[in-house]
Amino acid sequence: MRYARALTRPEWQELAERFSGACAEAGLDLTSPFNVRKYNLQAFGNERLFDFGRPDALGILVGNTKRLWPVFKRAFEAEPALRTDANPLDSYVAARLRQLGSATLGRPFQLVFAHATAPKPFPIQRLAEAIDFAALSPSHLAVHPVHGPWLALRAVVLVDVEGPPPSLAQLVSPCRGCSAPCMPALRRALELTPTPLSEDSIAEHAADWIAIRDACPVGRASRYEDEQLTYHYTKTPLLAR
């Protein structure tokens, strides 16, 4: 009986489990397989995802919680190329996902990175909401039922295999019924920060921008440690510490 069940296990599930396990070891501890059609049906034309000619292809959203930081720090210390890189965390994520995709998927795959802004950024927060992984908050953050706003969205992996059946489960937004204490914090940060908003202007007012996440009652146990917060909000080079 057990054997029969193993034989009927869909390929997408095997691939997604193998890939997710490898990602977790690399510190990319949030993965969510989805049916590409589920996102593409509601996406604007040029924001649709490539599907290899299979409308129901497998997609996997990859993100991380605070668990990425210690794994990344070890890699940073061990790999000289990262120490001279202007964006070592983005480079770490890109290199690991390319390696892990080749090692575990065994099928053609494509990666769409959240940090790539040219020709235009991919709306990964909207994808996270469309696949019921994390809701989009009024303060423009993806909010997860367990981790609250304390997560990063890193990439989408598209795989040339039939994906899961479109799920009927629907995410209940943690923001529903919330009095939105993140909003006064966002308004204050916007008042204090010169426009146009940029990584530099946010870095000058890092504490005010961190306060937006701190205002959220969801996922407080997943708050980033200070060193990770400093890196994300001020871009202080790791070697400068």
Ligand code: B12
């Ligand atoms: C460009 C960018 C920025 C710009 C945004 C400028 C702007 N007005 O859009 C700046 C430099 C200001 C910025 C700031 C921050 N960002 Co940013 N950013 C991005 C990036 C690379 C692209 C966003 C984008 O243009 N998407 C494409 C458009 C078409 O999508 P969209 O759904 O229409 O619009 C989204 C964003 O543009 C943004 N947005 C739209 N209008 C506004 C207005 C304000 C005031 C802000 C802050 C954002 C914002 O939210 C929209 C969804 O609500 C994304 C990664 C990604 N690929 O999405 C990260 C991303 C959104 N940022 C992220 C983070 C963490 C931040 C910061 C907290 C930290 C930091 N140091 O950058 C701050 C503050 C944000 C906050 N809400 O508190 C995370 C969010 C994680 C999460 N839990 O949701 C992302 C997903 C990156 C990641 N690797 O996880 N960011």
Ligand code: SF4
């Ligand atoms: S404070 Fe409330 S509205 Fe704001 S992100 Fe958190 S749950 Fe959503």
